[in-house]
Amino acid sequence: MGNFENPSILAAMAGITNGDFAQYCLLEGGAGMVTIGGYSIGREMITASVKIAQRGRKEFILQVGKEANEILREAHTISAYTKLIINLRINNLIDAKKFIRQFADLIIERPIIEINAHCRQKEILQIGGGQRLLQRFDVLTNIIKVFHSNDFKISLKVRGNAINPDILIPRVNQWQLDFLHIDSYRTGEKGTDLGLLEHYINEIYIPVIGNNSVVDKKSAQAILDTGAQYFSVARAARKDPCIFQTFVKNF
Ligand SMILES: Cc1cc2nc3c(=O)[nH]c(=O)nc-3n(C[C@H](O)[C@H](O)[C@H](O)COP(=O)(O)O)c2cc1C
Numbered sequence: 148m149g150n151f152e153n154p155s156i157l158a159a160m161a162g163i164t165n166g167d168f169a170q171y172c173l174l175e176g177g178a179g180m181v182t183i184g185g186y187s188i189g190r191e192m193i194t195a196s197v198k199i200a201q202r203g204r205k206e207f208i209l210q211v212g213k214e215a216n217e218i219l220r221e222a223h224t225i226s227a228y229t230k231l232i233i234n235l236r237i238n239n240l241i242d243a244k245k246f247i248r249q250f251a252d253l254i255i256e257r258p259i260i261e262i263n264a265h266c267r268q269k270e271i272l273q274i275g276g277g278q279r280l281l282q283r284f285d286v287l288t289n290i291i292k293v294f295h296s297n298d299f300k301i302s303l304k305v306r307g308n309a310i311n312p313d314i315l316i317p318r319v320n321q322w323q324l325d326f327l328h329i330d331s332y333r334t335g336e337k338g339t340d341l342g343l344l345e346h347y348i349n350e351i352y353i354p355v356i357g358n359n360s361v362v363d364k365k366s367a368q369a370i371l372d373t374g375a376q377y378f379s380v381a382r383a384a385r386k387d388p389c390i391f392q393t394f395v396k397n398f
Pocket residue numbers: 158159160161163184185186234263265266304330358359360361379380381382383
């Protein structure tokens with residue numbers, strides 16, 4: 148797994164990073180791995196997504212009960228499942244189990260599942276999802292277990308300034324995740340919080356995907372210099388899906 152020759156990853160952007168966009172970034176754009184989603188799973192989460200879309204934000208709206216089929220349709224667009232990450236918003240164990248029952252049967256080769264503990268849209272927070280999962284370690288632990296027991300590799304996506312790293316680090320080490328994806332920035336400041344990335348990298352045993360404000364070779368290299376194995380790009384890839392070629396050429 149993983150493609151260390153090309154450590155660049157397309158990060159999730161709800162409503163934007165669908166199968167076609169991600170496949171373009173992978174094949175034409177030069178990304179090492181790509182993310183599709185984030186997708187809301189379960190009635191409560193999907194209702195929250197509908198409300199978010201109603202106030203004008205782009206969202207992927209799946210049909211309740213058909214989440215696995217609809218995600219699979221997007222996933223099929225990607226030529227290599229080993230380079231695919233699927234970003235999921237889940238807020239409870241029952242919906243995680245329902246989803247995995249359908250999904251695990253349908254999908255033979257396993258993509259990486261990224262559990263979204265990152266979203267801070269109020270509709271998602273109100274129902275205990277996204278970033279709120281970092282205050283619900285019991286639920287998060289059980290969701291991780293469900294995916295693990297179905298042989299999926301797991302990335303956990305967090306917003307670096309949403310939790311004290313010294314509280315999260317022992318959990319990350321217990322959860323036996325495959326990746327920790329850190330959107331690392333300081334509130335009110337531009338650029339990546341490299342110090343925070345280093346803090347995590349010194350204390351955890353799994354590969355880190357460093358994220359926030361990568362726009363060119365210099366900002367990407369700065370993340371790798373912290374010891375992160377990968378860096379991810381969202382907004383700059385939306386503007387230019389071929390931005391990854393810059394990194395491939397230069398790395
Ligand atoms: C329009 C938009 C939608 C996003 N949706 C998601 C999402 O669904 N799941 C997620 O984990 N992150 C989401 N993000 C966060 C990005 O993946 C990324 O962490 C953030 O934009 C910082 O990286 P960047 O500086 O490269 O844009 C979204 C960002 C944008 C701009």
